[in-house]
Amino acid sequence: MSTNATIDQWELWHHGVRLADTTRSERIRVLRQFATEAGIDPTYAQPLDIVRWYSSHPEWTKSTHYTYHSYLVTFFKWLQLQDIRADDPMIKVGKIKQPKRKPRPVADQHLIQLLRTNMHHRTRVMILLAALAGLRCIEIAAFRGEHVDVPRGRMLVQGKGGSEEWVPLHPVLVATAEGMPARGWWFPSNRTRPGQHVTRKSVSQSVGDAFRRADIPGSAHRLRHWYGTTLLEDGADVRVVQELMRHSSLTSTQMYTGVTDLRMRAAVEKLDLYRAIA
Known part of the structure; x- marks a missing residue:
């Protein structure tokens, strides 16, 4: 299955479970970004590919890093559920602690x-x-x-x-x-x-x-x-x-x-x- 075909299937799944459009579009955008910048089909990405992609973006905030990590976690779990991939590379990548968010109200x-x-x-x-x-x-x-x-x-x-x-x-x-x-x-x-x-x-x-x-x-x-x-x-x-x-x-x-x-x-x-x- 090609890179685009896998991503298209994942997008179709988002529609099927009726997730919000913003959630769907952001997850697809980030996955395509990963595929382009890492130069690989994310379906077959290895832990080192993922960690190197993270390292190539020192400008990310902790919140952005956590969010993008959660998108990849969801993607690879979906691959397993669809019997497209047997293993989960995110297990070796490890967990990322969710940063504490504080509201910033307008004065x-x-x-x-x-x-x-x-x-x-x-x-x-x-x-x-x-x-x-x-x-x-x-x-x-x-x-x-x-x-x-x-x-x-x-x-x-x-x-x-x-x-x-x-x-x-x-x-x-x-x-x-x-x-x-x-x-x-x-x-x-x-x-x-x-x-x-x-x-x-x-x-x-x-x-x-x-x-x-x-x-x-x-x-x-x-x-x-x-x-x-x-x-x-x-x-x-x-x-x-x-x-x-x-x-x-x-x-x-x-x-x-x-x-x-x-x-x-x-x-x-x-x-x-x-x-x-x-």
Whole structure:
């Protein structure tokens, strides 16, 4: 079986198990990159081929290295399940520890500054969906007028893997919806994808450009981090925040609980030196 045929079969499997398009496209992209840069058919890659490929990319962050490693682990397990390959080279490569991720929420004052900056109306709506509903870029891109249920004060979010979740509609988003299409895409593609919505990358670029014009650090995903962190800082139960952020695991939500500067500062300020020496 040729390199392309194996990769095409793997891509077909992703469609069959209904994994998210972004997951599928990224895994295929990385596997093709490995095949090209290592100069081999990944179907028959040996542990040394994989380790040398890793070593050829010292610029990778720990997070990138971990992610790409997990893609290869999945690929070789799939080869075994399909009886295409008997052994698993990743066993000799070893495990890579997942780096601890910490949310990086936009600062409150920076969010205010961002919203005061002149920008296209639809870019502002993208920002509000990220900050007041915690939507990811891919969820913003595919948002439709039919997803808003004003009478019930809720909105439908189509998330990872085709999941659908209803979440409360923030009052600002209720007002925002009045100026957006009641049916169809909120962010239709202008030229490149007629009849379709904009891409995840397009949302990320639009919001990123707004941050740059405001001369402040930030991104669309950092607005989502602000959403989760602020909910917890304001006293929301971690299980409630898990549902609002649509995390499949509570572990993902708990990542937000230990990083708030406000809580750490408050804890330090409560230290009583005189009580300690009394």
